[in-house]
Amino acid sequence: MHMTHDSSSPAAPEIGFDQFLAVDVRVGTIVAAHPFPEARKPAFILEIDFGPAIGRKRSSAQITEHYRLEDLPGRQVAAVVNFPPRQIGSMRSEVLTLGFPDSDGKVVLVQPSHPVPNGGRLF
Numbered sequence: 001m002h003m004t005h006d007s008s009s010p011a012a013p014e015i016g017f018d019q020f021l022a023v024d025v026r027v028g029t030i031v032a033a034h035p036f037p038e039a040r041k042p043a044f045i046l047e048i049d050f051g052p053a054i055g056r057k058r059s060s061a062q063i064t065e066h067y068r069l070e071d072l073p074g075r076q077v078a079a080v081v082n083f084p085p086r087q088i089g090s091m092r093s094e095v096l097t098l099g100f101p102d103s104d105g106k107v108v109l110v111q112p113s114h115p116v117p118n119g120g121r122l123f
Contacts, residue, residue, distance in 0.1 A: 024082035025122035026050050033072035038089040051119030057094040065106035078110040
């Protein structure tokens with residue numbers, strides 16, 4: 001899924017602004033987090049509320065290194081909401097929750113620095 005996690009890699013090829021606009025990145029609030037023991041790599045199942053236009057969506061997220069299940073509800077995160085759903089083990093992941101790799105390649109969630117309305121689109 002990822003091209004590279006190497007922070008020293010060059011930038012990806014240039015894209016047009018229309019290509020950027022085609023990726024719908026929205027903010028949502030995690031309303032529930034569950035263990036996902038069937039996942040090949042350690043992961044949680046997140047239920048994220050993106051507001052009335054998008055609704056609640058589920059996501060498999062490999063964030064077990066930096067986050068505890070009980071600390072996730074109430075946290076806002078960014079996710080791509082217009083990819084087709086993917087079957088990941090026993091669950092259907094409906095959105096791609098976004099993060100950056102730390103120095104060990106473990107995921108650190110992308111989130112706003114201040115609370116914002118659910119469903120807000122990245123610009």
